[in-house]
Each structure stands twice: as C-alpha cells, then as structure tokens.
Amino acid sequence: MAISADLIRGHLDAILLRLLMEKDRYGYEIAKEIGLRTEGRLEIKEATLYAAIQRLERNKLIVSYSGQVTHGRARKYYKPTPGGRAYYREKRLEWLAIKDVIDKILEDETSENQTTR
Amino acid sequence: MKIRQHVEEMFRDVPDSDEKQSLLGEMIADAEEKAADLMADGKDEEDAVNKALVELGDLSEIKLNLMGVSPRRAGGGQRRRRNNLLYSVIGSLLIIALMVFINLYYSPDTIWFVYPMFGVIWWPLSVFLHYLNHRDGDGK
Numbered sequence: 001m002a003i004s005a006d007l008i009r010g011h012l013d014a015i016l017l018r019l020l021m022e023k024d025r026y027g028y029e030i031a032k033e034i035g036l037r038t039e040g041r042l043e044i045k046e047a048t049l050y051a052a053i054q055r056l057e058r059n060k061l062i063v064s065y066s067g068q069v070t071h072g073r074a075r076k077y078y079k080p081t082p083g084g085r086a087y088y089r090e091k092r093l094e095w096l097a098i099k100d101v102i103d104k105i106l107e108d109e110t111s112e113n114q115t116t117r
Numbered sequence: 118m119k120i121r122q123h124v125e126e127m128f129r130d131v132p133d134s135d136e137k138q139s140l141l142g143e144m145i146a147d148a149e150e151k152a153a154d155l156m157a158d159g160k161d162e163e164d165a166v167n168k169a170l171v172e173l174g175d176l177s178e179i180k181l182n183l184m185g186v187s188p189r190r191a192g193g194g195q196r197r198r199r200n201n202l203l204y205s206v207i208g209s210l211l212i213i214a215l216m217v218f219i220n221l222y223y224s225p226d227t228i229w230f231v232y233p234m235f236g237v238i239w240w241p242l243s244v245f246l247h248y249l250n251h252r253d254g255d256g257k
Contacts, residue, residue, distance in 0.1 A: 026143075026147075027143055027144075027147045028146075028147035028150050028151055031147075031151075032154075045172060045173065045174030045175070046144065046147060046148070046151075046172060046173045046174060047173050047174035047175050047176050047178070047179060048174060048175075048178075050140065050143075050144065050179050051178040051179050051182065054140075054179065054182045055182075058182075075146065076139070076142075076143050
C-alpha cells in the first residue's frame with residue numbers, strides 16, 4: 001500500500017533527520033533513498049521535501065554546505081546540528097509511543113467483530 | 118536545459134533573492150539528475166523531463182517560505198477591515214440622514230427618527246468590534 005506524504009506529515013522531519021544522521025546528503029539523494037528503503041511505497045514529492053528542508057534549516061536543525069561535485073554540479077549537502085540530533089531522538093521516542101498505543105487498539109483482531117447488545 | 122527554463126518559469130512570481138537562487142539551483146540540479154535516472158531506466162528524454170517536472174509537486178508552500186511571512190496578506194487584511202468600517206459608518210450615516218430628513222420634512226412635530234437610528238447604529242458598531250478584535254491579531 002502506498003503511503004502519501006500527508007499521512008506522515010508530522011514524522012517527515014524525523015525521517016529526514018535520520019537519513020542525514022547516517023551521512024550528509026543532498027536533496028535528490030534523500031528522495032531517492034526514501035524510495036529505495038520503502039520499496040517505493042512512500043513517495044515524497046520534491047516540493048514537500050524542499051519545504052521540509054527549508055523548515056528544518058530555518059529552525060537550525062540542519063545546516064547546508066556546498067559539497068563535492070557529482071553529475072557535473074556542485075551539490076548542496078545537508079547535515080544535522082546537535083539540536084537536530086536531539087530533536088530526532090525525541091521524535092523517535094514519540095513515534096515509538098504512538099505506534100505502540102495505536103497497535104494496542106487496532107492490532108487486536110480477536111474482538112474486532114464482536115457486537116455488544 | 119528545458120528543465121532550467123521550466124523551473125525558473127514556475128518561480129517567476131517570487132521576488133529575486135539569494136535564497137531563491139540557491140533553491141532554484143538545487144531544484145534544477147535535482148530534477149536534471151532525476152530525469153537522467155529515468156532515462157537510464159529506458160524512458161525517452163521528453164518523458165523523463167516531463168515526469169521529473171510533474172513530480173516536483175505543489176510549490177506553494179516553498180514560495181510562501183521564500184517570500185517570508187507573506188506581508189501582503191497581513192497588511193491587506195488590516196486595510197480591508199478599515200474599508201469595511203468606513204463603509205459601514207458612511208452607510209449608516211446616510212440612512213440616518215435620510216430618516217432625519219423624512220422626519221423633519223413630513224412630521225416635524227414628532228421626533229421619531231431616534232428610534233430606528235438605534236437599530237441602524239448596530240451595523241457600524243459590530244464592524245468596529247470586529248476591527249478591534251483583529252487589530253491585535255495582525256500586530257505580531
């Protein structure tokens with residue numbers, strides 16, 4: 001099942017920070033990596049990605065620098081700041097908590113079809 | 118080079134700035150790389166370029182970010198509310214003047230125009246209240 005960017009809106013920041021913590025990357029590299037890891041099920045439109053990057057940069061969670069030349073162009077690379085790393089850890093715990101809570105209710109299929117009278 | 122033209126066209130309504138130039142350079146480089154990847158997967162050039170451009174998606178949020186906290190919208194709201202207030206004041210004054218005229222012209226012995234005037238006055242008063250309530254909201 002394909003997942004739209006709307007559904008993960010609140011967690012896109014965490015996804016981007018995680019990918020940047022592994023190594024510094026540039027815009028398209030991030031998009032490609034997301035597609036690769038989710039086997040194409042999570043498709044982030046470039047516009048959404050750049051908007052998220054702008055937001056992270058403005059909040060000083062990531063910084064950019066001109067990196068080496070790939071494909072004939074000087075690329076703008078991003079890397080997380082210490083604040084960004086802390087924010088990622090916080091968001092990660094938050095996600096684990098949300099996942100756990102929703103699983104508790106939705107994963108339980110035994111009582112799904114019971115009707116109360 | 119088609120990609121560069123198209124992306125620049127998409128951002129024509131955004132005032133020029135270093136931030137804009139840097140973002141455009143990035144978007145163009147990314148879109149070109151994506152098109153190259155798509156061509157490597159066997160698409161012909163036109164298809165690949167189109168797909169890369171279409172998949173940029175909705176640019177409105179990026180544009181708003183580039184233009185800052187859209188000063189146009191905040192200032193315009195204030196001006197529009199001031200116009201609403203002016204309109205309601207002038208409108209109610211005209212109605213009251215008409216009633217005063219009818220009153221004095223046809224029945225000068227009974228002063229009745231004051232009573233409907235109280236009704237009409239609620240119009241500018243409520244617009245004024247709305248104006249006051251929103252003035253602080255726009256200030257920040």
